[in-house]
Amino acid sequence: MGNLFLVGKNGYGLQSNSNEGRTYSRDLKIDKDNNIILLGNTDAHERISTPGTHQTTRTSNLGNDIFLTKFNSNGNQIWGTYYGATTTNAVDDDQALGLSVDDNNNLVFAGQTSNNAQIATSNGFLPNNGGGYHSGFFTKFSPLGNQVWGSYFYRGIHSIFAKSNNIYTLGGTNTTNNFAKFYDCAAGISATSNSPVCTNSTVQLSATGGTTYNWTGPNGFTSNLQNPTIPNATAAHSGTYTCQVSGSGACDGSFTVNVVVGDILAPVPDIAILPTITGDCHTVITSFPTATDHCAGAITATTSDPLSYSLPGTYTIHWNYNDGNGNIFTQNQTVTVNPVQTPIANTAQTFCATNIPKISDLQVTGQNIKWYDAAGNILPTTTLLINGQTYHVSQTINGCESGKIAVQVTIKSTPKPTANTMQDFCVSASPTLANVTITGTSVIFYNASGNVIPTTTPLVNGQIYYATQTLNGCESEKLAISVTLSTNNVPATNQTIVFCNSTTANTMSVNLHSYESNIISNPGNYIFTYTDNAGNAITNLTNYILNTGTTVIIVKVATIDGCFTTVRLTLTLNPKPFIELPEKIDFCQGKTITLDAGQGFTSYLWSTGATTRAITVSSPGTYSVTVKNIFGCENTRTIQVTYSVLATIVAVNINSNTATVILSETGNYEYSLDNFTWQDSNIFTHLSTGEYTVYVRTKSGCIIGQKKFSIFNIQNAVTPNGDGNNDTWKIAGLENYPGTEIYVYDRKGFVILKEIITNKPFVWDGKYHQQPLATGNYWYTIKVSDGRTYSGWLLVKNRD
Template identity: 70%
Template structure:
C-alpha cells in the first residue's frame, strides 16, 4: 500500500514539475477578410527573440490587404499581389517591431537568418519597380530593370537598416551565415546576352558575371554586404537549391534538385532519367571550391527554399531528408541501400566526408511533404512531415531497420469543422536514427522550425479555417483565421507531457483474437497497463477483454517521465459465423456471370475477395476456375473467409497430355491412355464411341469427354504415337583375344539404350566376361520402346601378337656409370611393324617406366619387361635386355708447359688391351721433348674405346721487375703473369710472391717456373739505420753505415743539424753508404742530428742520429 501511495505522489509531483508542452502560440490577424498571410521563415537570436518572415496579400488578385502583428497593422496598396514582411518577437511573444519591403506589384521573403551579432539577414524577391529596399525609408531603389529581381537586406536587432543589395534576374535566393558572419547565398542566375545578365557585385564600379548558360550559383558576401566571390553550377531545365548551410569549418553544404544532369566543375552527374527530378547534396569549402557531391533520391520534391531542411552538428555531420515515390537504389561511397516500395521520405545522417552514417525511411500511401529538420541541444532530431490522407505511417529505424507504426490523432473526431490541413507528424529521433517519440495535430504548413538557446522548439507557418494550437487532445486551443489564411508561431518546451496520441475507444472483432499489441499507440516506447496507476506492464500477447479500459504510457527517453496515460476502452464485437459454401458447377458457359447470381446467403451482408485479398464488387464478372473467397459481415466484423471456385462444365473437359506415346510390343489399347476426369467417354474422328479395348493405331487422334452432374463436357483430343523399334546393328560373329580378358562391353554394337541378355533371358551387366563359343543377346530402346533381341556368337583366340625377346650390348658414351637411352628405338627389334602395336615398359621389379624415351641404364645388364598389345586388347609380354659396358678412363694430365731442353713422359694408364698414340706409338707411355698436341686412343676388354689429348708448350719466362718493400714485407713483381714459385734461399719455394715478417738485412729474391726453370734473382734490403756513431778513431762504430742501400741507385740521403743546416748529402751509385761524420775533413760537433732518406723504390725514412765526438 505504501508503494502505491509513493507512486501516486511521484506522478502528482511530476505534473507540477513539468508544465504543458505548449508555452504559447501567436496568430496574425487581418482587418480585411480575404487577406492571406504566408509566414514561412524564422530564426532565434542569442536572447531567445524570434524573427519571422514571409509575405501577405492575395497572390492571384491585386488588391488592398492587411496583416496585423499584435498592435502593429500594415496594409498593401491596391496594385500589389504580395508584400514582404519581417517581424521580431521577444521570448514571451511580445511584438517588438514589424518591417516591410515593398514594390509596385509583388515582393516576398525567401530566407531569414540571424548572425552571430543578432543582426537579421533576409533574402527575397521583388518585381523591381518603385522598390523600397530600406524598410525604414520611402526612398526608391532603382534596380535598372522592370523584370523581377532578388534582394539581400541586413537589419540590426533593433530593425535598423544596415545594407541592401539587389541582384537582377536572380530567383529562389536563399542565404545562411558562416562562423565569421559572412553571408553565403544561393539561387538561380541568368546569362542570356544581350537580353539579360546577372551582376553579382553590388558595387556600382564593378561587374561580376557567371558564364552562360543560365544556372545555379553560390555566392559569398562579407558581413557588410561586400562581394567576395561567386561560382556557377549548371544543370538541365530548372534546377534549384532549396537550402544552404555552413558547418563549423565554414564549409558550405547545399541541398537541391535537378533534372537530367548536374554539372559542377566540368564533372557531370546524371539523374535517373531526363525528366525525373533528382535531389542532391553537395559540399564546397569557404572559397567555393568543390569538395563532393552525392545523389539522393529521384522522383523527389524539395519544395520551396527553406532554412529548415538541413541541420549540421558540432562534428560537421549533416542531417537532411528527401521525398520519393518509386522504389530505387541510393548509393553512397561507403554503402548502397534500397529505398522500398511504399516509402515516401528518407532521413539521412551524412558525415563530413560524404559517407552515409544511417538512414531512416518513412512509409505511407498518400501525398507527403518534408517540412523541417532540426537538432536539439542533446543532439536528438526533430522532424516534421505532412501526409495528406494517411492516418498511419511506418517508420524504419535508422539504427537497426526495425519498424515502428505511428497513428495520427483523429482531430475531426469531435471537431469536424477543424482545418483539413492539420496533418503534420512530429517525429523525434535519437542521434543513431531510432524513433523515440511522435505527435500529431500540427499544421501541414509548419514550414519553419527553430530551437532557441533554452532548447524550446519554435514552429512557424500558416493555416486556414480553424486550427487547434495545443497538440494535447484533451486540451483545445482552437483559433479561427480572421482573414483567408493566417500566419502562426508556436513555442513548445522540449518535452511533451500531455495525453499521448490515440483513439480513446478502439473496436475489434472477436475473430481477430485482439491482444495488447493490437492497440495503438504500439511503438517501442509505448507501455500498456490495466489501470492509471499500475506499475506492472501488460505483456504484448495479453488478450483484450470487452468493455475494459487499458492505459498507454508513451515515454520520450530524452525527457523526464510523462505521468499522463491514454485511457482506451476496448469494444470487442462478435464476428459472424463462416458461410457454408462449396464449388459451383454449371453446364452452361459462366462467362458474364456475376457474384450476386450465385445467391450466396441470399446476397445479404456478404463480401467477395480474390486470392490477393482485394475486395471485389458483388456485381463483378466471374472468371471460371479462379479462386475466390466469401465472408458475411455484421457492421465492421467479418466471418472467416470461405474459398470457392466457379466452373463451367461445358468448358471443363478432362485433363490429359494431348500427345501420348506407346510401344508396339506392349499392344496398347484405349485403356492405356492417361487421362483425369469423371465418367470418361472415348470417340474417334467420326464421333463414334469407342470401347476401352480398342487397339491404338500409330498417328491416330482419339477424343474424350467427361460427364459431371449429368453435364457432358466438350471433347479434348489426344494424338497417339505407337513406336516400333528395330534391332540394334552388329556383326553376329565376333572374335576377341583371350589375353585381353574381353567383357560384354567389348562387343561392337550400334544402337541406343542397349541391354544385354544371356540365353535364359537374364539381363547381363557390361562387366560380364565373354566366354569362348557363347552366344549373347542384345536389344536397343528408342522413345521408351525396346526392340527384339539380336544374337551374337563369340570366339576367343590365342597367340595373336608375334613379339620376341631382344638382347644387345652397348658401350657407354661417357665414363659415367649410367647412360640415358630411348627404349622405343628397339621396338622394331622386338616385333615387325611396331607402329601397329602399343608398348608398355616396366622394370624387372614390375615398376612402370613412365618415360621410356629417356630411360637410364646402369653399367652391366639392364632387363626391361615389354608388353606389346593391339588396340583391341591382345598382348604378349617379352624381355628387352640391354648390357651397358664402361668407357675406358684415360689419365693424361691437363695441358701444361715445360722448360725448353727437358724431356717429358706421357702415360695413358694400365689395364687396356690396346693403345694408339697420334705419334704412331702403341705403348702405354711415350717420351716427348717438343711442344705440340698429343693424343691417345685406348680400348678395353669390352671393345669400348676412349680418346684423350694434351697440349704441351714451352714455358714463357718473365723477368723480375722489382721487389717492393712495405715495412717488413717484400713483394716480388714480375714483368708477366704466370704459374711461378718464389724463394729467398733458393731451396724453400712458395706459390705466393709476398714474403712477410722479414728482419733487417739483405736478401736475394729467386723465381722459377713450376717445372723448375729458374727465371732470375734480385737482391733487396730491409734497412738497419743506426741511431748513433762515435767517430773517435778507435775502429768501433766510427762510421754511419746503411747496408744494402747501394742496391738502390739514385737514393738520396740528407743529414741536418738542429738548426736545419745541411751537414751531409749523398746520392747512391752502387757504392755502399759510409759517412765519418766530418765536413771537409773536420769532425762535426757532438750532438743530435736529423736524417732524411728517399729510397729510389719510393720508400722514405726519417729519424735522429746521435754523433758523439771526443773533444
C-alpha cells in the first residue's frame, strides 16, 4: 500500500513505495477472526482496492479518498476498497476518523465529507446532505468489503461504536458536540451471500428479518425464498442481488448484496516467511514452497531465478504462486552461499638465497592447497621463488575453493665474511682455525670436502679452508682462505728518524706508537714491546720524553701467535732555535731602533726581506724573522714595534717622606731626581725635607719632562726681635704650590694671618697689622694645593 507501514502481533510488516501515492492510516481494529482492519485516507491509484469490493477505482487525482482494507494475521491483504468521491476542489474531500467492528464482523466507520455523492444510501438515516459542506457521515460494510448502508449526519463524526445492533456516534455541530444512538436495521434485516465463490460452485443467498422476501438479480434471477441458491454458478451470475424484505416493521426495505463468481483471491503461502537456505558451492534448490488457493487448492511455486549456486554470496529467489485464474502472489526466499575459509599463512615469509627456495617451501596450513601468481595462473610446487614477489594461495574443501590470501616473499642474500684470502702464521705457535683473522657473524669453517670443522682444528701449511657467515638465519656462500706456516714471518725493519723539537725546550714528548707504521706494515696486527738501550721497559709510550740528541729504543714486534723480531728505533731530536727578541718594543718618534735576532744561526730572513742578523727600522709595525740553525731547524719570532707613548707629569703626590710621580699615560718609563741615576719605579722613598725636581723619560731615552716638588720643613718657633736670627717664619718650597692657603690663629680662634701662595716664597714677620704679637703659642693650618694639609703650633716670642 502507498507509503503505509503495518506491524501486526506476529511481527509482519507492509510497506509500499511512496511513488505509488501517500497513504495515512486513521484507525485500526481486529475482528473476531483475528483479521486486521485498516481505515484511512489515500491519494494512491494502485495497491489499495481488490476486485469484488464496494469501489475498486479512484475517480480522480484531486484530494484524498477514504480506503478500507482487511489483512489476515500473516500480513496478506484479503480485500480493499475505496470509499467516497472526488470533487473539483483539490482538497481532502472525504476524511475517515473512526472505525468499529460489530458482533457479526461487519465494519462501521465514520468521518466527515464535502461530497453529496457515493457516501449515503437510500436506506440510510439521512440519504443526502442538501449540498452541504463538511457534513458528517457514518456507514456500514459487510465482512467482504461491500457497503450495506450509508448516512450523512450533521457537521462531523469523530468516534463510532457498534454493539448489539446499535450504533453510537460522537461528533460536533457548528456550536456544540453531539452524541447519538442509532438502531441498525441491516443487523436484524439483511441480505448476504457466500460470495466470492468459485466457478461451478453454489451461490448461497441469505436474508434475515421480516416475513416476506422477493429476490431479483443478474441473468434474470428471481426468487421468493428467504435463502435461495444458485448451483453451478458461472461468471454470468456475478453482480448485485436485491432482496425486498417486508413484515419487519420500521426496517422494511430493499437490501442488496454483491456476488462475485470466480477466483478473485490470490493464493496464500503455506509458510508466511520462508526460511533462509544456507549452503556451500554445491547448493542446489530441490524443495519448492507451496501455497493454498481459494479455488485452485494446493499450488507449487515457480521461479525464473537460478536454482543452483557455486559462488559465495547472498541471493534472492522470487517464488510465484499462480492459481491459473489471473491471481498471482510473489514470495521471496534468501539463499546464502557461505565462502570456504581461506588457508592460514604468514603474509610475509623470508627465505635464504643459498637454500634455492621453491613454492613447496612456503609455509601454509590448509587442505588441497593451490598457489597462483599475480595473473591468476596456477604455479607448480617446483616453481622457484623470486625476491619481492607476491604469491596467492587458496584451499579447497569438499570441492569448494576458498578465496586467496597474498604472501609476500623476501629472499635474503648474505654476503661472504671478509678476510685476507692468504694468511701466514708462525709454525711455532701451533695455530688453529681460531687464529685465522676473519670478520663475520656466526662464522663456520669447512674443509675441502664441505664438512664443518671446529675452530680447534690445527692449521696445515698450504691448506685451503672455507668460511661462511650467517645473518638473520641465512648462511652465506663460502670464502676460501689459503694458509701458510712460516718460521719467522714478522717483516719489521730498523728505523732512524731525525726531527726538530717543536719548542725551544731541551725535551719533547712523543708517542712511540706513531712510529710503528714505519717499522712494519699493518701494525694493528702485531704486539709491540719497548725497552731503552739499557734493557729497561718503557711504559709511558704515548708520552715518552726525548732529550735533545739521539736516543736508541729497542722494539720487539710480535704476532699474536708468538712469532717476533727485534729492531732498533733511533730517534734524533734537534733543538729549535731560540730568538732573543721581545714581543713588543717602542722607540721615540723621529728616531730609529735596531732589531737584533741574535748570533749563532746559519740563516736569517726578516719580513722586510733582509737576511742579516739585525735590521734598523724607523717606522712602527709588526716585524718577523725566521732563523735556521746548523741542524736545519727553523724558528720564527714576531715583534710589535710602536712609537713610545709620551705621557705628561700630572702630579707628585707626597705622603710623609715618600713621593709618587703620577703620569697621564701608562707605559715603559724611567724616573730620576738628578737626571743621572734612573729607576723603573715611579715612587721615591725616605726623602729628606727640601725641594726636589723629578725627571721622567721613556726606556728608549725620550725625555717626557720634569716637575718640582717639596718635602716641607715647618719650624715651630719664631723670634721677631730684629737680631737677625730667626726673625721670620719661612716654609721653603711652598712657592711650588700656587693656591696653597696658610692660616694662623690665636688661642681664641681669631685669625691672625691668612695668606694664599702665589709664585713667591712664603715669609711672615710674626706681626699682625704691622704690630708685634704678644709672646705666646699660636696655631696654624696649611692647605697645600696638591691636597696635603698640615696643622700645628707656632711659638712667637717677642721678649727675652
